Amino acid sequence: MRYVTITDHSPEDVLERAKRFFGEHSNLRVREETASSLTFAGEIGLARFAVDRDGGHTNVRVETDRVAGLDVTDLAKRFLYTLRNRH
Known part of the structure; x- marks a missing residue:
């Protein structure tokens, strides 16, 4: 699965x-791990995060090796939701 979001976090x-x-x-x-990406792996799957800055916002791209169902994809979506609000 692939997901993209924009955030004001660096x-x-x-x-x-x-x-x-x-x-x-x-x-x-x-x-x-690189300066602009992270890859996580484990029993529940693999997730690749890539980030870049454009127009004052950060683009966040996530790709997982699973669809949905209590696995890495669900965690990736939960994480992206946390980027919606700055604290």
């Missing part, structure tokens, strides 16, 4: 928030 903040979120809510571990 790309660096999005990736740090993703690490915290997946660390707290899953057994997924970081498999690969």
Whole structure:
């Protein structure tokens, strides 16, 4: 599954928030990490996050290797929802 959202969080903040979120809510571990992407992997699936800054907003793209059903896709969607509001 593929998802895209736009947020006012910086790309660096999005990736740090993703690490915290997946660390707290899953057994997924970081498999690969660059300055603009993260890949998480584990028994429930694989999720790739890519971020870039454009026009004052951060584009967040997520691709998972599963459809929906208590797996990595559900977690990815939950994480994207957390980016909607700044605290």
